[in-house]
Amino acid sequence: MGKIKQFFHDVMSEMRKTSWPKSKELTKYTVVVISTVIFFAIFFMLVDLGISSLVRWYFAL
Numbered sequence: 407m408g409k410i411k412q413f414f415h416d417v418m419s420e421m422r423k424t425s426w427p428k429s430k431e432l433t434k435y436t437v438v439v440i441s442t443v444i445f446f447a448i449f450f451m452l453v454d455l456g457i458s459s460l461v462r463w464y465f466a467l
Contacts, residue, residue: 427435
């Protein structure tokens with residue numbers, strides 16, 4: 407039980423040393439992540455549609 411208590415004590419000690427982003431930085435990072443995810447989702451959707459169209463065209467011959 408002592409090792410578990412020491413582990414959580416060490417975790418809390420390290421968390422206090424962590425530099426957390428400010429609200430403005432957090433908003434900026436969130437916008438970047440969400441826009442990147444949306445961009446890649448649209449990109450892969452278009453690639454998937456293109457490959458599906460090519461496969462359907464090939465097998466329709």
